[in-house]
Amino acid sequence: MPGLPSRIWPWPAIAAMAWCVLVQPGHAAAPVTNPAQFLDQTERLRTVDHPRFVQMLEQIHHEAPRLTTDEQWHLRYLDAWETMFEGNYATSEAELRDVIDHSGDETLAAKASAQLLNNLATNRRYEEAFALANRVASSLPQVKDPLVRYTLLTGLSQMLDFAGQTDLAIQYARMAEDAVPPGENLCRPLSMQAAALYNGKRLTSASPELQRAIDACVAVGDPVFANAMWLTLGSLYLDENQPVKAMALLDRIAPGIRANHYYPHMLSAQVELAQAYAKLGNDNDARKAALAAVAMSHTGDISEWLMVAYDVLYQVEKRQGHGAAALSYYEHYVTQDKGNLNDVSARALAYEVAQQQMLVQKFETEKLSKQNSILQLQQALDTKAVEAGRLYIALLLVVLASVIFWLYRLKLSQLRFKKLSHQDGLTGIFNHQHFITEADRVLRVLEKKLGLACLVSIDLDHFKQVNDTHGHAIGDVALKHIVVICQQHLRPTDLFGRLGGEEFGMLLLECSRNQGVAIANRIRLAIEATPVETDGRVLSLSASVGVASTDAFGYGLQRLCREADAALYRAKRTGRNRVIADTENDDFVEA
Structure with missing residues (x-):
């Protein structure tokens, strides 16, 4: 039964019997004095009292020659329902399509459509089933008859739940709840809501939606839907590891399930009983219950309940140390599990295909009206x-x-x-952090191959006076001017960065101490010889320079920085505008 909990309503052939039932218990009068009323009463007994339904169906057939055309179509619909219940799906499908296409009765056609949905889904003709569901859904805005609308809404809720579209299934069930016509009740729409919530993993044993559905179905005396909700509650008890409550519930509803003799309920109750015994540690009774469930199945059946039954048998035999039996049951379990997963995937794919086909058909219909x-x-x-x-x-x-x-x-x-x-934002050369990072990296590489390098520190003399006298804008121009001069004397492989304010640093690669001093002195002389010209003003600058070489102090960046700074400060102290290298040795001093 699509739309109701999948573990309570498997999809073998027998599951068709309770789908699309409009419940209102009643008994036929004898002899048949009002055929139309008699047919309505017969229809309402399909799942409430199926033996009585069969008896009344046979009785009305004796009256067939005197039935009106509408009454004959109603009888053909009930025959199609019973044919499907008996498992003759091909014949039932032809009869239902005949009712849909030729009866001319909107209500009867809607019920036949809902029943045909179930027929197609039961036989795993999912694409056809969902395509029909889409056509039914598209017709809803034009449906004005309350009973037809109610029938279609509940049918759509079941099919969308079957397709795994939980939110849409709940939405249609709530629409059906708000549209219950006279003579009907809340059992079906509330059961649809609870089923969608269960299949969507949104239901617990304490959920008020489940209790509302149980109360509604018990109140109207519908054993099919009431037992489905009770079994849903039992399954939730087991999921929540409450086997004692599940066992008590199964004992209480067992007489009603046996009385109705409804296969899906008998199977699910038997498997829930096996699960409860297993959770209570009663392996022998768990095995008996699970074997009884397997014995009830038909060859080739694929259902979640059979999967659970084989899992119980596997776990029991495994605990008992019966390896061969455990392996055999595990193989059956895997077969059922794979079959269920394939079926779920097939349903989901069929639903998506049907949605796409509906869009294409809608497009074609719109174009057809214009041609x-x-x-x-x-x-x-x-x-x-x-x-x-x-x-x-x-x-x-x-x-x-x-x-x-x-x-x-x-x-x-x-x-x-x-x-x-x-980069430094003003001059475009390396900023302090990046210069230090790159210098440290390059020095480590040089150390491995014993290469030479010189670290040069340059500081402009009396630069604060430039800023104070001429302004920071002129000072910025001067700094850029100095950078251009320095770059003219550097190679592409050398590192050049602004260390802060008017202080600059250079790492001259593959350069000895003498070469480094020579380069530094050329830069100093170029700075001295190239004044800054801006806004009609000429500004002369000079620089003090300190040099530290790797051949004197090694490759440690901190040591080189310290020695270069010390040499720079000595150049400042000894008169500025000069180069000093290696503070421990004053041989290399340039004026």
Whole structure:
């Protein structure tokens, strides 16, 4: 029965009997004085009292010659229902389609459509079932008859739950709850809601939705839906590891299940009993109950309940140390599990296919109304398809171009931010942190191959007076001017950075102490000889320079920085505008 809990309502052939039932218990009068009323009473007994239903169906057949056309179609619908119940799905499908297409009775056609949905789903013809469900759903806005609308809403809730569309199933069930017509009750829509919540893993044994469904179905005396809800509660007790409560519940509802002799309930009750025994540690009774459930099944049956039964048998035999039996039951369990998973996947795929087909059909229908012939429609559809294809390609190209453009912009931004994080904002050379990081890395590489390098510290003389006298804007121009001069004397492999204010650092690679002093002195002389000219003013600058070489102090950056700074400060103290190298030895001093 689609829409009700999947572990309570497996989908073998017998599951069709309770689908699309409009419950209102009653008994037929004898002899038949009012055939229409008699047919209504017969229909309401399908699951409430099926033996009585069969008896009344046989009785009304004797009255067939004097039935009206509408009454004969109603009888054919009930025959189709019973044919399906007996497992003759092909015959039942033909009869139901005949009722839908030719009865002319909107209510009867709606009930036959709902029953046909079940027929198709029971036989795993999922694409056809969901396609029919889509047609039924699309007809809802035009349905005004309360009973027809109620029938379609409950049927759609069941099918969408079957498709795994929990939210939509709940929505349709609530719509059915709000649209219960006179003569009907809340049992079905509330059961649909509880079933969707259960299958969507949103129900617990304490959920008020489940209790409302139980109370409603018990109140109207519907054993099929009432027992389904009781068994749902039992399954939840087991899921929540409350086997004692599950056992007590199963004992209480067992007489009613036996009396109705409804296969899905008998099977699910038997498996729940096996689970409860297993959870209570009673392996012998668990094995008996599970074997009884397996014995009830038909060859080739695939259901979640059989999977659970084989799992119980596997676990019991495993605990008992019966390896061969445990392995055999495990193989059956895997077969059932795989079959269930394949069936779920098939349902989901069929639902998606049906949705796509519905969209295509809707598109074709809209176009059909604008054309004068099928040929014109086909030509229009072909034209639209080509145009749509070109549009999709154009849109795809636009999207791809946009993505590429934004990726390019993002990459440029990343590179710009990376560059800004490494550069001094004013001069464009390395900032202090990046200069230190790169210098340390390069020195470690040089140390491995015993290369030479000189660390040069440059500080502009009396630069504070420049800022105080001429302003910081002129000072910034002067700093940029100094950077240009220094870069003219450096090689691409040398490192150059602003260490702060008017202080700069250089790491001259593959450079001995003498070479480093010579380069530093050329830079000092160039600074002295090249004044800054801006806004009609000429500003002369000079620099003090300290040099520390790896051949004198090793490759440690901290030591080189310390020695270069010390040499720089000595140059300041001894008169500025000079180069001093190796503070421990004053041989290398340039004026």
